[in-house]
Amino acid sequence: MHKTSELITLSIVAGTKGYEKVVEAFTEASFNLDFEEISSDFLQFLPQAPARVLDAGSGVGQNSAALAKLGHSVVSVEPLNEFLQIAKSKYQGLDITWINDSLPRLNKVDVCAGLFDFVLIDGVWHHLSIEERRHCIRRLAEIVNIEGICAISLRNGPAGAGTHVFSTCNDELATYANEYGFQIVLLLENQSSKMQNKPNVIWSRVALKKVGS
Numbered sequence: 001m002h003k004t005s006e007l008i009t010l011s012i013v014a015g016t017k018g019y020e021k022v023v024e025a026f027t028e029a030s031f032n033l034d035f036e037e038i039s040s041d042f043l044q045f046l047p048q049a050p051a052r053v054l055d056a057g058s059g060v061g062q063n064s065a066a067l068a069k070l071g072h073s074v075v076s077v078e079p080l081n082e083f084l085q086i087a088k089s090k091y092q093g094l095d096i097t098w099i100n101d102s103l104p105r106l107n108k109v110d111v112c113a114g115l116f117d118f119v120l121i122d123g124v125w126h127h128l129s130i131e132e133r134r135h136c137i138r139r140l141a142e143i144v145n146i147e148g149i150c151a152i153s154l155r156n157g158p159a160g161a162g163t164h165v166f167s168t169c170n171d172e173l174a175t176y177a178n179e180y181g182f183q184i185v186l187l188l189e190n191q192s193s194k195m196q197n198k199p200n201v202i203w204s205r206v207a208l209k210k211v212g213s
Contacts, residue, residue, distance in 0.1 A: 013079035013080070013102045014127070015057075015079065015102070015103075015127030015128065015162065015164050016079050016080040016102075016162070017162065017163045017164045018159075018161050018163035018164070019080055019083070019161050019162055020080065020082065021161070022161045023082050023083070025161075026060070026083075026161060027060050027083075027086055029195070030059050030060045030062050031060065031062060031090075033062055033195075035063055035067075036066075037194060038063075038122070038194055039063070039120070039122065039151070041186065041188055041205045042120070042186075042205065042207060045149040045185070045186070045207050046067075046070070046118060047072075047118055047148075047149075049070055049071030050071050050072055050073055051072050051073070051117040051118060052072070052073050052075075052113070052115070052116050052117050052118075053072040053073065053074045053075070053116060053117065053118045053120070054075045054077065054109065054118070054143070055074060055075070055076045055077065055119075055120045055122075056077045056103055056106065056120070056121050056124070057077065057078065057079075057102075057103060057122070057123070057124030057127075058078045058083075058087065059078060059087070059123075060083045060086045060087045060090070061076055061078070061083075061084075061086070061087025061088075061090065061091050061096070061098075063120060063122060064076035064087065064094075064096050065087075065090075065091040065094060065096070068091075068094040068095050068096050069094065072095070073095050074094075074095060074097070075096075075097045075099060075109060075116075076096050076097065076098050076099065077099045077101045077102070077103075077106060077108075077109060078098075078099075078100065078101075079101065079102035084098055084100055103121070103124065103128060103132070103136050104128060104133065104135040104136030104139055105139060106143070109143060111142075114145075115144060115145040116143055116144050116145065116148055117145050117148045117149070118148060118149050118151070119140060119143075119144060119148070119149070120151050121150065121151070121152045121153070122151075122153050123153055123155060125152055125153065125154050125155065125168055126154065126155045126156070126162075126165050126166055126167070126168050127164055127165060127166070128166065129166055130166070130172065133176065134176050134179075137173075137176040137177060137179070137180050137182070137208075138176075138180050140180075140182075140208075141180040141182070141210065144210045145210065146210055146212050147209060147210060147211075148209070148210045149185070149208065149209055149210075150182065150207070150208040151186075151206075151208075152173070152205075152206050152207075152208065153203055153204070154169075154173065154203065154204040154205070154206065155201060155202075155203055156168055156201070156202050156204075157193075157200045157201035157202055158200055158201065160198075160201075168204070170187060170189060170204050170206065173206055173208075177208050181210060182208035182209060182210055182211065183209045184206060184207070184208060184209075185207050185209045186205065186206060186207035187204070187205075187206050188204060188205045188206075189204045190202055190204070191203040191205065
């Protein structure tokens with residue numbers, strides 16, 4: 001079944017600044033990425049399909065499409081409307097609900113259909129300020145099932161297309177996780193970029209598991 005939400009026009013989200021100038025190049029690069037390669041560290045945490053999955057900051061939708069093709073029901077959230085329209089056009093007929101919304105608040109994400117079993121936040125954490133990151137983890141605690149997984153990639157290095165960036169910190173994320181009921185079940189640090197021509201970009205990949213009270 002193909003699911004499409006009504007698009008809601010938002011004011012410009014700070015974290016999208018710069019991407020509007022490189023829509024074509026970003027789209028081409030994203031479509032050439034392989035989900036299983038880029039997200040290889042997180043694959044072990046994917047729930048058995050069908051599960052309810054959130055792709056937050058989904059860009060042009062390649063990860064959302066890959067997750068839907070694995071049999072999951074996907075909610076795909078992207079604040080830049082140009083990217084969202086490209087994703088909707090390319091990936092038709094999949095079980096994906098497309099929403100024009102943004103981290104950290106995810107105001108338009110509806111959990112009436114159920115909480116999420118898996119959340120992917122890939123390559124966008126560095127666009128959130130320290131205050132926004134804390135708010136984001138608090139929001140995730142509200143919408144993720146017990147034993148659900150939040151898979152987050154943290155980028156450090158020279159800014160790319162996005163101009164609104166902040167340094168990321170694993171210890172900071174660990175503090176928020178502990179505060180809002182998550183346990184770190186994966187922490188990989190100082191990983192080289194899996195994209196070419198980014199020798200000075202370093203990643204951490206962190207998986208958080210929602211634990212009971």
